[in-house]
Amino acid sequence: MKAFWRSYYSNPWLIAVTFGLPLVLSLVIWWIFSSSVVRELPLDVVDLDQSSLSRMIIRDYDATPTLAVRTIQPNVIIANRALKEGDNYGYIVIPHDFERNVMLGKSPQISGFYNGQFILIAKQINSALMQTDMTIQAKLATIKALSTKQSTWTQAINSAVPIKVQVTALFNIGSNYDQFLVSAILPAIWQMAVIVGMIWAMRNEMGRNNNSNLREWFDGQSRANIYSFISVYFLIGMALGCVLFYFLFGILQFPFYGNIISFLTTMSAMTLACISLGTAIGYGTNNIEKAMSISGAYTAPSFAFLGVTFPVSDMNNIATFWHSIIPASQFVRSQIEQANYGYDFVESSSHIGILLLFTIPLIVLISRLRK
Numbered sequence: 368m369k370a371f372w373r374s375y376y377s378n379p380w381l382i383a384v385t386f387g388l389p390l391v392l393s394l395v396i397w398w399i400f401s402s403s404v405v406r407e408l409p410l411d412v413v414d415l416d417q418s419s420l421s422r423m424i425i426r427d428y429d430a431t432p433t434l435a436v437r438t439i440q441p442n443v444i445i446a447n448r449a450l451k452e453g454d455n456y457g458y459i460v461i462p463h464d465f466e467r468n469v470m471l472g473k474s475p476q477i478s479g480f481y482n483g484q485f486i487l488i489a490k491q492i493n494s495a496l497m498q499t500d501m502t503i504q505a506k507l508a509t510i511k512a513l514s515t516k517q518s519t520w521t522q523a524i525n526s527a528v529p530i531k532v533q534v535t536a537l538f539n540i541g542s543n544y545d546q547f548l549v550s551a552i553l554p555a556i557w558q559m560a561v562i563v564g565m566i567w568a569m570r571n572e573m574g575r576n577n578n579s580n581l582r583e584w585f586d587g588q589s590r591a592n593i594y595s596f597i598s599v600y601f602l603i604g605m606a607l608g609c610v611l612f613y614f615l616f617g618i619l620q621f622p623f624y625g626n627i628i629s630f631l632t633t634m635s636a637m638t639l640a641c642i643s644l645g646t647a648i649g650y651g652t653n654n655i656e657k658a659m660s661i662s663g664a665y666t667a668p669s670f671a672f673l674g675v676t677f678p679v680s681d682m683n684n685i686a687t688f689w690h691s692i693i694p695a696s697q698f699v700r701s702q703i704e705q706a707n708y709g710y711d712f713v714e715s716s717s718h719i720g721i722l723l724l725f726t727i728p729l730i731v732l733i734s735r736l737r738k
């Protein structure tokens with residue numbers, strides 16, 4: 368085992384791939400989402416009415432913390448082109464004769480459009496538009512009450528908004544997407560680091576032993592050597608995972624109601640699963656370039672298929688299949704159950720069992736080696 372440790376410490380690139388780069392990437396991800404709430408998303412307005420009431424509505428949209436009115440466009444075609452080109456995340460259309468119809472007691476419609484491909488941004492824009500729409504409807508109802516009835520200003524306001532609601536986004540925990548996203552992205556990064564790290568570790572040992580390819584190196588080892596090799600990178604993978612999750616639950620103070628022993632057991636199963644997959648990809652391709660390409664294609668889209676930002680029940684067959692073949696999907700589900708709901712080892716055993724199934728390729732490969 369000492370030889371494998373010396374080989375690891377003597378290769379700065381291997382240290383970077385298995386430990387340094389994942390930590391840096393995790394910190395960058397956290398920094399990106401550290402504001403906790405989405406703010407100042409660019410929005411265009413197509414004002415076809417050009418009235419004092421439409422300008423008041425535009426100010427209402429611009430006043431929300433989530434949205435920022437970028438420009439006032441002359442027509443829908445230009446606003447729609449800006450949306451397709453990524454210059455804005457959405458636009459609203461105020462129709463002709465909007466103020467006139469409101470004064471006549473009618474109910475004119477303001478239309479909103481946004482790009483639903485950006486799931487988080489679309490959700491935030493939809494929520495901001497709905498909240499602003501409630502405010503605008505209250506104002507319009509007040510105006511209609513004053514224009515059509517014999518009522519005072521106070522009576523009109525109370526009639527339009529019988530219940531007053533205050534929403535303070537910065538102190539609303541439910542609006543904080545930092546905990547929602549970062550706690551799922553970091554396991555995906557951890558999974559990628561362990562799988563890719565195993566391939567690079569095999570490549571490092573292949574060069575140290577003057578073998579011509581990955582398969583030749585692996586087949587030339589005894590079971591004892593492979594057990595030592597796996598033990599070294601198991602400890603490295605666990606150390607990386609412990610640092611990442613201490614950052615989540617210790618430094619960032621994300622809620623954790625589970626048992627630490629149960630959580631470490633699940634982490635161990637996850638690490639072994641990733642080691643098994645990395646070894647199997649390296650051995651199966653027998654080529655470092657192909658192995659890196661396959662491992663990248665396999666692990667890079669993991670976050671999209673975890674079932675965190677998009678429910679598994681709504682996924683198509685390909686996405687559901689991908690969800691089932693990545694270890695992180697089982698680990699994140701167990702992580703959520705343990706951290707948020709306090710599940711114990713028995714309740715998480717099904718996820719641990721599935722994670723251990725991923726070790727079958729490694730067991731098969733080891734069984735072929737000499738004792």
